[in-house]
């Protein structure tokens with residue numbers, strides 16, 4: 562307790578117990594459906610290690626990370642095949658949610674969003690999604706699979722309690738995905754943040770390929786023409802008035818991140834999410 566020397570097993574400055582914490586960080590080292598550049602299973606330890614380069618004070622918010630009550634629960638055991646792993650992720654996250662915690666997951670690939678959202682829907686009647694991604698992930702099947710990083714938002718959109726999905730960073734899709742996306746402009750909230758009802762809890766999913774490959778090259782499916790870190794930061798600040806009940810940062814592939822820049826940026830975004838959720842909690846609850 563209250564020792565701040567480097568410890569690669571936990572995210573920087575995590576100094577609260579599980580009981581005291583409002584947010585539970587969890588590593589989800591799952592990348593079984595990766596199609597192009599696998600390796601996101603190695604991201605949680607990279608992000609934890611990198612997080613120690615940041616200092617405690619945050620200029621942009623005037624907050625100190627030491628005041629943010631979060632707990633790092635380490636990495637989940639991911640064994641077996643895809644369905645078994647998703648079940649395992651679901652039950653792990655559900656135990657946090659049942660204890661009244663806000664899960665903040667470090668992937669792993671984007672498919673992990675599905676069981677996390679399902680676990681939240683066991684507690685919340687409705688959810689809105691804000692998704693940062695280069696890709697729509699709205700394919701019905703991919704490589705013969707219904708469960709894939711490329712179908713994850715299709716599966717999420719099929720869950721009855723999901724009210725709306727708002728994307729940022731989209732620049733790649735199949736014709737079929739684009740048609741589905743455009744055909745339901747109420748559901749896919751083409752009106753932007755103003756189109757999201759504030760009384761519905763919010764889940765934030767950040768696929769790191771939303772960023773431009775010049776600032777985040779180490780991802781599973783890089784796509785030129787993306788967002789900058791500052792743009793993502795600004796959008797996140799606009800979400801501080803929503804009730805954020807969960808989040809994830811996914812798709813960093815350390816084997817394709819030789820300079821470590823994607824890991825640094827990912828760690829920074831995890832930290833921004835901690836500040837954001839805390840700011841939101843302090844205001845509302």
Ligand SMILES: [Mn+2]
Pocket residue numbers: 694695696768770771782812
């Ligand atoms: Mn993507």
